[in-house]
Amino acid sequence: MEQYGQWMWKDGAWIEPTDANTSIMTHAIHYGSGFFEGIRAYHTEEGPAIFRLREHLERLVRSCAYYHVTLPYTVDELEQATMELIERNGFEACYIRPFVFLGTPWQALMPTAETKVHVAISCWPLGEYFNKTVGIRAKVASYRRVSSTMMPMQAKAASNYMNSQLLKGEALRDGFDEAIALDMNGNVSEASVANIFLVKGKTITTPSLDCSVLDGITRQTVMQLAREAGYEIVERHIGRDELYVADEIFLTGTAAEVTSVIEVDHISIGGGIQTVATEMLTRYREAVTGQLPEHRDWITFVKSAVKE
Structure with a gap:
């Protein structure tokens, strides 16, 4: 302990x-x-x-x-x-x-x-959840993400994560680092414990919330940082086939931060390019450490706030 x-x-x-x-x-x-x-x-x-x-x-x-x-x-x-x-x-x-x-x-x-x-x-203490330098390999899972018509997927409820365990476990047993889930309609949803983004040129697309997606706080943060960096952000339904032809794919989450997905179902994504993911990770780490003056309100400094 x-x-x-x-x-x-x-x-x-x-x-x-x-x-x-x-x-x-x-x-x-x-x-x-x-x-x-x-x-x-x-x-x-x-x-x-x-x-x-x-x-x-x-x-x-x-x-x-x-x-x-x-x-x-x-x-x-x-x-x-x-x-x-x-x-x-x-x-x-x-x-x-x-x-x-x-x-x-x-x-x-x-x-x-x-x-x-x-x-x-x-x-x-927590180290790196994923290897961000190399990037990770993912597979589209056979299990679907639970529908919000069955359970409120905007809740971080412990019971929801039994679904995530099935997704992640299947991916690891099959030799991958992570799973990508589809929703009940076959649209891309999210990874086991992270949101997903696809890059095409200067457009970054992410599944809309009606695809059984948790509106992650890191997701919200990266979307804002990306807009400030000049990218167009689109929230919509994404088909599975769009994964394979993206310029880049990356995941976001508190533990994952911003992690590049360089391969999906044994298909290389954009030749392993991580340009946008690296840019977003850099901006994100500046934000979380209080280096962006315009976003200092995102930070709570412990030593200045604890009561004597």
Whole structure:
């Protein structure tokens, strides 16, 4: 448990990672009733810089609301707990995981008014999720992305990620790094835990939200940065065949940041060119470390914000 630092925050209290236990009769274990976020803090000369912290926590609240779960803490309280957690653990950079789950008591599928809503936050150092220098190889998965007519795909609900496990597992077993899912209508949706973008000339296209796509915060960020760099951004339905003839493909996500896809289904994409992906990654890392004055409001610096 050393990788998680000395402290975690759970239900308003500071606990050691070895004490982060819960009952096997927890509702979330039996029915998947959990909600989470993935957030990153980056090392800067001004202290750890948390990227778009408030937007992530506000989405956590929305994810819970889809399932009629009310958090017992405000966004302000969760912000403060997150900053103090990083400071207590002494991390200069880390991955942050706020998590909400339904506990006990439970007797059936639906929780009762007495079922406790737990909120926890942990953090740990995180290296590269993908090899961004080389780029990654992907395959179009046989499993489809769950339709938003079945479950709210704008919620980062733990249950949604069983679908992602199937996608990723198939890709890894078949010798690829990542999976690309199609929606129920055969349109390109997203990767297992990342959004997808296709480049053609000066146009960058990404699946529209009605393709079972999570409106990722990194997705929103890269779209804005790309527009500022002079690219046209188009959100629409994308056919599978368009993947193979793109100039470039890249993925975006908190862990993935901006990662180039150089091959799909054994077909080389644009000869392995990563020009736009590299440009977007450079701009993104400038943004997350507070180097873009026009976007300093995206950053929460831990040392300047933690209460004494």
